[in-house]
Amino acid sequence: MTIRNSIEPAAYLEVHGITKRYGRFTALNGVSFTVERGEFVSVLGPSGCGKTTILRVVSGLERQEQGAVRIAGRDVSALPTARRNVGIVFQSYALFPNLTAAQNVAYGLNASAGAREATARRVTELLRLVGLEGKRSTYPSQLSGGQQQRVALARAMALSPDILLLDEPLSALDAQVRLRLRGEIKELQRRLGVTAMMVTHDQEEALTMADRILVMDHGVVVQQGVPREIYEAPANPFVAAFIGSMNFLTGAQKLGEGFFELNGRRVQAAREPQPLAVGQKVSLGIRPEDVDLDKGGLAREEQFQARVSRLEYRGPSTRVTLVLTQTHPETRIEADLPAARARVLGLAPGDAVRLEFPAGRVSAYAAA
Known part of the structure; x- marks a missing residue:
């Protein structure tokens, strides 16, 4: 999917040409994208890449130097957060410690005498949605981290926002709670049909x-x-290395359409994200789970000889660090073996193995 340079009128959130600077540092440089109604979009990147800044600009917590933000067809570029109708969930929960779960959810709803009954119904509905109906009178300090984040999510949804903004919502939670809550957030977003934008540095969360x-x-x-496209067809080496793990085999040269030479072996690559000229030096990328590995024997023309350097047991899989012995200098490469395959091979450090790189799983990038 190509990056959109123009604004599509049908988009629910339209971000166009956003530039934001902090002194001499440019945090955002002409950022443009759109989010459709009911879509869940994740903004992913390393620390300092600008992902939190773009969320703050969309929410109105930061003002951009250039560009525009439109929500549901309305230009909100100059409006404060309170007038943008966005719900925000922070990684720190930001709950009021002196208010119960129900009171936190109700905060911001109409508290006039005539609206109290409707507010109570809305709070009950939201607490039920996030599975905390029995915790309505409980204070934040008495709730687990996952429960506090559910209260924060219910509060963000209380005013029926046009867009739900999530800033690293799961990063403060332990692994098991994160795993459970990410499924609950996605299910709630899908059930309510709310448009959502989440900032994260966690590739698995985004995927x-x-x-x-x-x-x-x-x-x-x-x-x-879409997640599969980002993972399986990364546009450049940065994306390839940041999303999951990627082996890069340097020193290859393009022979012709889809074919490359690496230390006397011919390797076929299915993807060239940018056009490459015949004779051009390239790096070949393949993910560890795509490396075909077999024990012993002589390597065929399309295979590489290697030896096992290290084994890392990971439960469902084993990460095998290998050294290609036919490259100069010797090149390290990693392969992930499913548990059943690892048991069959019974590898040990020093073992000789044969490697093959399936053509459909190799990408070629211009050498740095």
Whole structure:
């Protein structure tokens, strides 16, 4: 999917040409993207890439130097947060410690005498949605981290926002709670049909929760697409290395359409994100789980000889660090073996193995 340079009128959230500077540092450099109604978009990138800044600009917590933000067809570029009708969930929960769960959710709802009954119904409905109906009288200090984040989520949804903004909502939670809560957030978003934008540095969160991912680096969007596209067809080496793990085999040279030479072996690559000329030096990328590995024997023409350097047991899989012995200098590469395959091979450090790189799983990038 290509990055959109123009604004599509049908989009529910339209971000166009946003530039934001802090002194001499440019946090956002002409960022443009759109989010459709009911879509869950994740903004993913390393620390300092600008992902939190773009969320703050969309929410109105930061004012951009250039560009425009439109929500549901309304230009909100100059409006304060209170007039943008956005719900925000922070990683620190930001609950009022002196208010109960129900009172936190009700905060901001109409508290006039005539509206009390409607407010009570709305609070009960939201607490039921997040599975905390029995905790309505409980204070934040008496709730677990996951429960506090559910209260924060219910509070953000209380005013029926046009867009739900989530700023690293799961980063403060332990692994098991994160795993459970990310499924609950996605299910709630889908059930309510709310448009959502989540900032995260966690690739697994983005891949499992988002309908579409925007990858940022140094203040710009470098790729956007559905999770499978981002993972399986990264646009450049940065995306390839940041999303999951990627082996890069340097020193290859393009022979012709889809074919490359690496230390006397011919390797076929299915993807060239940017056009490459015949004879050009390239790096070949393949993910560890795509490396075909077999024990012993002589390597065929399309295979590489290697030896096992290290084994890392990971439960469902084993990460095998290998050294290609036919490259100069010797090249390290990693392969992930499912547990059943690892048991069959019974590898040990020093073992000789044969590697093959399936053509459909190799990408070629211009050498740095």
